[in-house]
Amino acid sequence: MLIVQKYGGTSVGSTERINAVADRVVRTYAAGHSCAVVVSAMGHSTDELLDLAKGVAGDSNSRELDALLATGEQVTTALLAMAIGVRGVRAMSFTGWQAGIATEPMHGAARISEISAASVRELLAQGGIPVIAGFQGIANGHVTTLGRGGSDTTAVAMASTLAADLCEIYTDVDGVYTADPRYVANARKLSVISYEEMLELANLGSQVLHPRAVETAKRQGVHLVVRSSFSDEEGTVIRTMGTMEELRVVTGLASEREVARIALVGMPMGEHHLAAVFSALAAQQVNVDVIVQSVVRDNEVDVSFTVQEADVERAIRTCEGLAQTVAYKQLLHETGLSKISIVGAGMISNPGVAAQMFSALEEAGADVKMVSTSEIKVSCVIGGSHLKAAQESVHRSFELDALT
Amino acid sequence: MLIVQKYGGTSVGSTERINAVADRVVRTYAAGHSCAVVVSAMGHSTDELLDLAKGVAGDSNSRELDALLATGEQVTTALLAMAIGVRGVRAMSFTGWQAGIATEPMHGAARISEISAASVRELLAQGGIPVIAGFQGIANGHVTTLGRGGSDTTAVAMASTLAADLCEIYTDVDGVYTADPRYVANARKLSVISYEEMLELANLGSQVLHPRAVETAKRQGVHLVVRSSFSDEEGTVIRTMGTMEELRVVTGLASEREVARIALVGMPMGEHHLAAVFSALAAQQVNVDVIVQSVVRDNEVDVSFTVQEADVERAIRTCEGLAQTVAYKQLLHETGLSKISIVGAGMISNPGVAAQMFSALEEAGADVKMVSTSEIKVSCVIGGSHLKAAQESVHRSFELDALT
Numbered sequence: 001m002l003i004v005q006k007y008g009g010t011s012v013g014s015t016e017r018i019n020a021v022a023d024r025v026v027r028t029y030a031a032g033h034s035c036a037v038v039v040s041a042m043g044h045s046t047d048e049l050l051d052l053a054k055g056v057a058g059d060s061n062s063r064e065l066d067a068l069l070a071t072g073e074q075v076t077t078a079l080l081a082m083a084i085g086v087r088g089v090r091a092m093s094f095t096g097w098q099a100g101i102a103t104e105p106m107h108g109a110a111r112i113s114e115i116s117a118a119s120v121r122e123l124l125a126q127g128g129i130p131v132i133a134g135f136q137g138i139a140n141g142h143v144t145t146l147g148r149g150g151s152d153t154t155a156v157a158m159a160s161t162l163a164a165d166l167c168e169i170y171t172d173v174d175g176v177y178t179a180d181p182r183y184v185a186n187a188r189k190l191s192v193i194s195y196e197e198m199l200e201l202a203n204l205g206s207q208v209l210h211p212r213a214v215e216t217a218k219r220q221g222v223h224l225v226v227r228s229s230f231s232d233e234e235g236t237v238i239r240t241m242g243t244m245e246e247l248r249v250v251t252g253l254a255s256e257r258e259v260a261r262i263a264l265v266g267m268p269m270g271e272h273h274l275a276a277v278f279s280a281l282a283a284q285q286v287n288v289d290v291i292v293q294s295v296v297r298d299n300e301v302d303v304s305f306t307v308q309e310a311d312v313e314r315a316i317r318t319c320e321g322l323a324q325t326v327a328y329k330q331l332l333h334e335t336g337l338s339k340i341s342i343v344g345a346g347m348i349s350n351p352g353v354a355a356q357m358f359s360a361l362e363e364a365g366a367d368v369k370m371v372s373t374s375e376i377k378v379s380c381v382i383g384g385s386h387l388k389a390a391q392e393s394v395h396r397s398f399e400l401d402a403l404t
Numbered sequence: 405m406l407i408v409q410k411y412g413g414t415s416v417g418s419t420e421r422i423n424a425v426a427d428r429v430v431r432t433y434a435a436g437h438s439c440a441v442v443v444s445a446m447g448h449s450t451d452e453l454l455d456l457a458k459g460v461a462g463d464s465n466s467r468e469l470d471a472l473l474a475t476g477e478q479v480t481t482a483l484l485a486m487a488i489g490v491r492g493v494r495a496m497s498f499t500g501w502q503a504g505i506a507t508e509p510m511h512g513a514a515r516i517s518e519i520s521a522a523s524v525r526e527l528l529a530q531g532g533i534p535v536i537a538g539f540q541g542i543a544n545g546h547v548t549t550l551g552r553g554g555s556d557t558t559a560v561a562m563a564s565t566l567a568a569d570l571c572e573i574y575t576d577v578d579g580v581y582t583a584d585p586r587y588v589a590n591a592r593k594l595s596v597i598s599y600e601e602m603l604e605l606a607n608l609g610s611q612v613l614h615p616r617a618v619e620t621a622k623r624q625g626v627h628l629v630v631r632s633s634f635s636d637e638e639g640t641v642i643r644t645m646g647t648m649e650e651l652r653v654v655t656g657l658a659s660e661r662e663v664a665r666i667a668l669v670g671m672p673m674g675e676h677h678l679a680a681v682f683s684a685l686a687a688q689q690v691n692v693d694v695i696v697q698s699v700v701r702d703n704e705v706d707v708s709f710t711v712q713e714a715d716v717e718r719a720i721r722t723c724e725g726l727a728q729t730v731a732y733k734q735l736l737h738e739t740g741l742s743k744i745s746i747v748g749a750g751m752i753s754n755p756g757v758a759a760q761m762f763s764a765l766e767e768a769g770a771d772v773k774m775v776s777t778s779e780i781k782v783s784c785v786i787g788g789s790h791l792k793a794a795q796e797s798v799h800r801s802f803e804l805d806a807l808t
Contacts, residue, residue, distance in 0.1 A: 015459025022460070052479070055419025056426070058486020067497045068482035071475035075453070078472035082462020093471045097501075098545060119545065141502060141523065 001165040002124070003028060006038040006134065006155030010172040011229035012076050013043030021170075021229060022083035025129060029089055034124055036162060038134045038155040039080055041072025062107035066136075066145045070096065073133035073151070081131045090128040094120060096136035096143065101154065103137035109147030112137060112154070115161040124162070132158060149210020156213045160220035167222050168235075169209055174228035175236035176201065176208055178252040178400035184391045186401035190251065191234070194241040197251045198224075200343040200377045214238065247346035249353060250398040255391060259289070259337040259381060260312040261369065263304035264319060266329030273326045274303065280322055281307075286315045290339070290372040290381060300329075304370065306381060309335050337369065338387040341379040342394060354378045360397035364389035405569040406528070407432060410442040410538065410559030414576040415633035416480050417447030425574075425633060426487035429533060433493055438528055440566060442538045442559040443484055445476025466511035470540075470549045474500065477537035477555070485535045494532035498524060500540035500547065505558065507541035513551030516541060516558070519565040528566070536562060553614020560617045564624035571626050573613055574633035579640035580605065580612055582656040582804035588795045590805035594655065595638070598645040601655045602628075604747040604781045618642065645749060653757060654748035654802040659795060663693070663741040663785060664716040665773065667708035668723060670733030677730045678707065684726055685711075690719045694743070694776040694785060704733075708774065710785060713739050741773065742791040745783040746798060758782045764801035768793035 005028065007021050028035050041049075049068050053059040077093035084091035100116030120130045134151025137144050146153055152169060159167035176198065179187040193201075195218035202211040208226050217224050217238065227235025241247055267273045274293070281288055286307055294302040307315045312335060319331055340361070347353050354371070357378050361368055366386035372379045382390055395401060409429065416422050433439050453472050457463040481497035488495035504520030524534045538555025541548050550557055556573060563571035578593065580602065585591040597605075599622035606615040612630050621628050621642065631639025671677045678697070685692055690711055698706040711719045716739060723735055744765070751757050758775070761782050765772055770790035776783045786794055799805060 015456055018460055049479070052419055052483055053486060056422055056483050056487035057490045058483065061486045061489050064482040064486045064489070064497055067485075067499075068479060071478050071482075074475045074478075075456070075472060078468040078475075079456055079460050079462065081471075082457060082465045082468045083460035085465050085468070086461045093468055095471075095547075143499075 002034040004036050004155055004159040004164045004167045007170045009040040009043050011170050012039055018079050018083050026087045026089050035129050037131045039076040040134050040151040042076050045072045066107045067143045069145055070136040070143045073135050077131045077133045091131055092123055094130055094132045096133055097138040099132045101137035103139050103144045105139040110144040112157045117161050149212045152210045152213030156216045156222050159222045168225045170229035174233040175226055179395050184395050190236050192237045194345050197343050197345050198238045201254050248344050249346040249350045250342045250344035253342045253394055256339045258309040259306050259339050260309045260335040261304055261306050262315055263332040264328040265302045266300045269299050276326055280318050284314055284318045286311045290370050292370050336384045337381050338384045339379055339381050340390050343377050345376050347376050360394045361390050364393035366390045406438040408440050408559055408563040408568045408571045411574045413444040413447050415574050416443055422483050422487050430491045430493050439533050441535045443480040444538050444555040446480055449476045470511045471547045473549055474540040474547045477539050481535045481537045495535055496527055498534055498536045500537055501542035503536045505541035507543050507548045509543040514548040516561045521565050553616045556614045556617030560620045560626050563626045572629045578632035578637040579630055583799050588799050594640050596641045598749050601747050601749050602642045605658050652748050653750040653754045654746045657746045657798055660743045662713040663710050663743050664713045664739040665708055665710050666719055667736040668732040669706045670704045673703050680730055684722050688718055688722045690715045694774050696774050740788045741785050742788040743785050744794050747781050749780050751780050764797045765794050768797035770794045
């Protein structure tokens with residue numbers, strides 16, 4: 001098999017960890033597989049580089065920030081190639097440009113446009129192990145970076161380019177769980193999950209795998225496994241689920257803390273106020289999550305939306321700045337909220353899932369303040385103090401502790 | 405004028421220092437000059453990267469060591485380009501490959517074979533400031549490094565390629581002195597020195613400028629200035645000296661501590677023993693400095709040579725290993741020695757310089773244990789305890805304190 005393995009920052013956080021990763025890569029190789037490795041920067045090295053950039057007031061210079069940050073992954077590739085070499089297997093480091101990873105000509109959050117990988121293929125053909133810098137590429141001779149989730153995306157795109165049989169994402173957790181094990185004692189590790197469910201869970205802040213990488217894997221048909229570099233536990237396979245019967249109604253639950261709700265009350269109908277509000281928030285880099293518009297009453301409409309608590313001041317200032325143009329009657333806000341969501345591809349064909357969730361939340365004493373649904377997801381905003389009880393109640397209600 | 409400025413590790417050792425360097429670059433630019441900058445890695449960052457390589461037992465993997473170490477200079481280029489940009493002047497970082505610096509296909513100590521510099525020229529033509537990583541290049545798509553003195557060499561080679569009017573080497577001393585000011589109170593800064601004299605002084609361990617860079621500058625006719633990035637003092641100009649009259653008999657003195665002498669006594673004549681001994685030492689990476697062969701007596705010959713004290717054990721072991729093939733009668737060694745040298749291009753046409761040096765050493769109570777001379781240099785090995793007195797005596801004798 002040709003396997004692409006990706007190791008994240010914690011997995012390569014020290015030379016001890018890099019030696020452990022080299023052991024694992026060599027074991028895979030010794031088992032008769034071809035192997036290409038994609039790595040992140042070591043532990044906190046990206047933060048240290050960012051601090052240096054701040055020291056010269058240069059952290060808004062996106063071209064140079066990319067040139068600076070790209071050194072982080074380069075360091076890991078060289079060290080891991082050394083460590084594999086010491087174990088008697090030929091390995092070679094590749095920067096983004098050396099691996100032929102071309103991106104759009106933009107900095108900070110470029111998308112991969114094409115991977116040529118000629119030298120990578122050549123080394124694989126000779127039985128060597130390419131160790132490739134994640135997160136980076138090249139555009140018109142300039143170094144670019146891929147932004148958040150970049151290394152996961154590099155691994156998936158490289159697996160697709162090389163037509164790899166498998167792409168293993170090594171991280172510090174041993175798979176995808178039905179709920180966050182830190183909060184739900186009975187959380188179970190899933191052995192398999194569909195791309196769609198993983199995508200919803202990833203978007204919901206289950207930080208195992210970046211949604212961008214899941215999307216790419218789904219589009220390119222890359223077989224993904226999420227597993228731990230700290231143990232030999234089997235991970236979670238992410239793949240296309242065969243039949244409707246295979247699909248679980250609810251696969252897992254995800255939650256988010258420090259959520260704030262803002263409401264614009266009493267806006268006159270039909271004046272494109274929604275576009276005005278959310279364009280202004282986007283221009284101020286406020287990430288809006290759930291948006292709910294109330295039913296019309298007296299020719300007026302209320303809109304409420306959630307943001308992260310860290311963004312709430314900025315969101316309020318932005319809305320205040322719109323008071324002239326949008327003409328709402330009241331601006332309300334509430335902090336200390338949480339969001340709890342259930343995800344399951346089988347939900348589509350199962351009515352009553354949302355109702356069952358509301359009951360479970362009610363049993364936990366949590367008032368539902370906002371609701372948002374997609375075909376395979378139900379999200380509810382509740383008071384933060386009820387989150388733990390709500391997680392347990394929902395987990396129990398959908399019998400997630402019985403899943404395998 | 406087009407000026408290439410090179411800043412060494414101490415000059416860019418922190419973000420404060422990088423900001424100070426940016427101020428200086430922008431002052432040069434504001435004075436109406438075009439400017440290209442070459443930088444080293446920040447302070448001790450190269451040592452930190454080497455420690456990481458040791459942590460994975462990979463410091464003998466020369467390809468990956470180059471890939472690793474090259475990140476050090478890349479970090480500085482990005483930070484300095486940011487800092488210059490913040491000051492309102494356009495700047496852009498260049499790695500070795502981005503600047504088109506091609507080297508021989510070897511790692512660790514590659515020589516520059518060609519610089520294309522197309523993008524560097526383009527930026528200069530647009531009035532921007534290229535900030536180029538010293539010490540690194542590219543060969544067949546692999547990152548290479550230039551070894552010791554590499555950044556100085558990059559600066560000189562880039563100045564030659566761009567046909568710059570001047571190449572300024574910024575360091576932590578403010579020029580070239582007649583002697584080391586730490587040891588000789590009356591040491592004077594030289595305003596000008598010839599390439600040849602600088603070359604001898606550089607080879608003698610006056611660590612202002614690497615001999616390789618001086619050689620390149622001499623060959624390519626690059627005008628060099630050595631000066632401090634910590635002050636506005638005028639530095640020392642290194643250039644071709646016009647006439648013989650201009651040449652000083654003695655320009656400066658240099659010295660080296662922790663020298664050891666090894667002697668192989670009583671070797672039979674005519675058996676190629678010299679080649680055998682020094683090939684074996686070279687193979688063991690022992691750097692041999694002064695070599696003296698005695699006059700022949702009873703068909704036997706004695707050879708003595710100096711090494712750094714750190715290498716003395718290795719040198720002795722190597723010589724002991726040769727006892728069968730070389731057949732010397734005795735292996736002697738002595739540590740705690742020093743070497744003192746005088747350099748001056750005018751020496752060629754002035755007899756009696758060596759004699760005057762011996763007298764000065766005698767006055768200081770220093771026995772001369774070995775002598776080595778070139779056309780513009782006299783070196784003497786003496787007991788280390790006499791070095792300070794010897795330096796002062798020689799400095800006074802040649803009236804170096806009267807030089808300007």
